[in-house]
Amino acid sequence: MKNVKLFFHKLTNWEYWPYQVVYFPVYFQYLFFAARAKSFFFFNAANPSIKNGGFFMESKKEIYDLIPQKYYPKTILIPQATPTNEIVSKISDSHIQFPVIAKPDVGLRGTAVKKLYNEKDIESYASKAKFNFLIQDTIPYDKEIGLFYVKLPNSKHGTITGIVEKEFLIVTGNGQNTIREILNTDPRYQFQIKALEKEYGAQIDKILPLNESINLVPYGNHCRGTKFIDASIKITPKMITTFNAICSEIEGFYYGRMDIMFSNYEDLENGKNFQIVEINGAISEPTHIYDPKHSIIFGWKELLKHYNYLYQISIQNNHKGHPYLSFKEGISEFKKHNNYYNTILDF
Template sequence: MNLRLAWHKLTHWEYWPYQVVYTPIYFQYLYYALRTRSFFYFNASNPTIRNGGFFMESKKEIYDLIPEAYYPKTVLIKSGTSLEEVNDVIIKNKIEFPFITKPDIGLRGTAVKKIDTEEDLINYTSKANFDFLIQEFISYPNEIGLFYVKLPNQINGKITGIVSKEFLIIKGNGKNSIKELLLKDPRYEFQLGVLQKEYGDKLNQILPENESLNLVPYGNHCRGTKFIDFSHYITPRLEETFTQICNQINGFYYGRMDIMFDSFEKLEEGKNFQIVEINGAISEPTHIYDPNHSLLFGWKELIRHFHYLYKISKHNKKNGATYLSFKDGVSELKKHNQFYNRILKF
């Protein structure tokens, strides 16, 4: 990493390792672990999701909890499935190019790809040594992450934060290559190594003036997406709409929904949107990563949300949910680490 990028990373806390950012949360977690007498109390936060959605949860199993009208057509492909069988599934479910592929057990956007052609699909299936999903590509122009919490003893939930996602999109000037345009923005330059592997010589092409190119068509911070705090769009109407929606998702009380949608006006009405993904107990209130927010703001929001996680887990425990035992929790962590090491080789 060159000096300019190193300095940018040092002076922008959104790029710091999560182990550093989460320093105060470790103490908060230990306090709650003592109060609940469980290191894995968060398992009870979303009782219908494996481990509450903290690790090793299946995305497909979460989609199966959501009414079909609210999420894009999604199919599970088991590891080892032949290309011919994959194509049969695609045809049977009437999924057309382009579409999105992603691991059934996700890790911060690793191995998420937009598949435009049969060749892309061949490359993906030949490399994937894990179960993965094929998901219909959604063409709505906007994407947000909407954080929702609901105490089990209350009728209404609340939206605690909204993050808007500014994709890695570059605009041509008729002079510079795609690579040269990427080098003008540190946020994009961080992604250069990954993009070179994915696009190869295409990065040397010169984009015509005013032509835009979306190099990463999904909103993931570690893939160059800029997160912008849109929490000012939270309204009583929007909270009412998503309380109605989330009440239809059995056992979901805490997490962030990644949503593609047309406009906030239609979203308030519960129209013209799709839930691309739901993240459970592991969810971050990602609006904190807006570059305009301080680290102190980030800590306050993390502490606030971690307190919700604790309260919801306690309420669900009283209602019959169980905390994961220490032995089973350690076993799940080992599985998580093994899977993590495997998927990083993708």
């Protein structure tokens, strides 16, 4: 019965629909743009300093290296098969403190992102990771948003096209029910129980004390149970000015979503007390569309609008001398992506 209810919840809430369905009208727009650009991989020129424009197989570490250090947490790259003692030594030398965040250098919708509390956790993560990964300081702010930024290369200034707030998978105890029982009261959380069983084991069957809260997934990913809330109303002229200045310091960045943790909107507006979790390039979604209050029609309009921006930016950068990927190169990169996809899903 529970599975049937979850099926109908997915069916009647389009935020859970397969991306092939959500993106259906975008495919036709994309083919039209590809024909006009005479390149199926025109998006490569969207962000010239990021591999493949940030559409696939881009290194997060290489993107961090484009960002001034003051804007993101201390981060180190750990090559696959690095011994645990070397990892711990690198963490110490970099003055990164436990708990740390570990995540693949080439990401995939939040897969294999973990919070690690000690050397034992490091050893466990490294033993399973068949990929290069990053270790980061935990960001000291508790609010997270995705801020979508676009700038036409021929324009002096860009703009913010949307902000999504992220409501983490946090449960609060009543002193009577187990964590599992609390999770079962919300379909959004029910979808995550299998993954949480794998991560927390028997802990999810413990009773959570009255008013005690626990953040079961401390990173804002929709696939991991985070609720997305459209906060575009928070965009102000001052915030746009601030992020035009910030993004001007990031070489070759014209299109994408910046995931940001911050203290409050007033400080963010003034460029204070925030850190960039990561920057997503040409593959970025305007994730404010996944607010449950929005219709699929709203989602389609926003997707089409943003892919139009992607096309316009790519064309202008191409005219400035930034090449598109050839069809052969693009197919090769796509095959690498598929192989990597299968590897990371095995984590």
